[in-house]
Amino acid sequence: MLQKMRPLLSFLKWVRFLDRIQYLKGLAHKKHTDAALDLIDENAHKNIHVVIDQSENEYMWVHPQIVEFWKAMHKECKARRIPIKAFEFLRTRERQDELHAQGRSNARAGQSPHQYGLAVDIISATKAWDLSKKQWDVIGAIGKEIARKRNIKLEWGGDWEFWDPAHWEIKDWKKYRQAYNHCVGNSIKIPEETRLRFAFLENVYEANRSR
Numbered sequence: 001m002l003q004k005m006r007p008l009l010s011f012l013k014w015v016r017f018l019d020r021i022q023y024l025k026g027l028a029h030k031k032h033t034d035a036a037l038d039l040i041d042e043n044a045h046k047n048i049h050v051v052i053d054q055s056e057n058e059y060m061w062v063h064p065q066i067v068e069f070w071k072a073m074h075k076e077c078k079a080r081r082i083p084i085k086a087f088e089f090l091r092t093r094e095r096q097d098e099l100h101a102q103g104r105s106n107a108r109a110g111q112s113p114h115q116y117g118l119a120v121d122i123i124s125a126t127k128a129w130d131l132s133k134k135q136w137d138v139i140g141a142i143g144k145e146i147a148r149k150r151n152i153k154l155e156w157g158g159d160w161e162f163w164d165p166a167h168w169e170i171k172d173w174k175k176y177r178q179a180y181n182h183c184v185g186n187s188i189k190i191p192e193e194t195r196l197r198f199a200f201l202e203n204v205y206e207a208n209r210s211r
Contacts, residue, residue: 029132029133029134029135031134032134032137032138034134035132035134035135035137035138036135036138038132038135039080039082039124039131039135039138039139040080040081040082041081041082041083041126042081044081044083044125044126047083047125047126058086058089058090059089059194060090060194061090061117061194061197062089062090062117062118062120062194063117063118063170063176063198064194064195064198065152065170066089066117066118066119066120066168066170068150068152069120069143069146069147069150069152069154069168070086070089070120070122072146072150073122073142073143073146074086076142076146077139077142080142082124082139083124083125083126084122084123084124084125084139085122085123085124085125086120086121086122087121087122087123087128087166088114088120088121089114089117089119089120090114090115090117091112091114091115092115093109093110093115094109096108096109096110096111096112096114096115097109105164106162110177113169113170113173113177115177116173116176116177116180117194117198118169118170118173118176119167119168119169119170119173120167120168120169121166121167121168122139122143122166122168123166129166131165136158136165137158139165140156140158140159140165143156143168144156153170153171153172154168154169154170154171155168155169155171156168157169175202175205176198176201176202176205178205178208179201179202179204179205179208180201182204182208183201183204188204
């Protein structure tokens with residue numbers, strides 16, 4: 001029986017390999033309209049991962065513009081019946097090094113905006129990362145339009161050579177990192193409250209730049 005199964009298993013493995021190649025080349029959808037239609041999930045409201053909203057606790061130490069962008073993105077996609085989820089906002093140094101070791105991120109600890117609450121990874125709430133290139137393009141277009149209308153300066157990982165289409169980050173996030181490292185290095189206490197925290201870091205950055 002096992003001998004009979006082996007050819008079938010080999011064939012299925014080969015088919016999955018071809019599917020992966022198609023996905024990587026962005027050929028899973030020939031048209032962006034088809035990709036957009038396939039993002040729609042009429043039954044998403046029955047999925048527990050879609051029904052449960054992000055907790056307000058997840059926004060602690062996350063830049064207010066990232067939170068604003070995410071909430072607007074979620075609202076816009078919900079109106080289009082496209083279920084999405086914010087997978088990660090703030091990320092620990094250990095988590096960042098883990099992702100780097102797995103080859104899922106180019107950044108090591110301290111090199112990613114996630115460590116400073118300046119980025120968010122947005123994925124499909126029902127399919128996770130399993131989207132075609134054109135489906136990611138659709139989500140990217142929605143996100144860029146939201147950012148443009150709200151005058152939020154963001155970069156999208158879908159435009160990078162190291163393709164990371166779930167990732168959105170504050171464009172000038174490194175100024176916050178610079179201010180944060182200055183405070184840590186000089187034992188300067190950073191406010192705990194989120195909005196005060198980022199306003200304080202902006203002031204530290206501007207003060208150092210004017211010296």
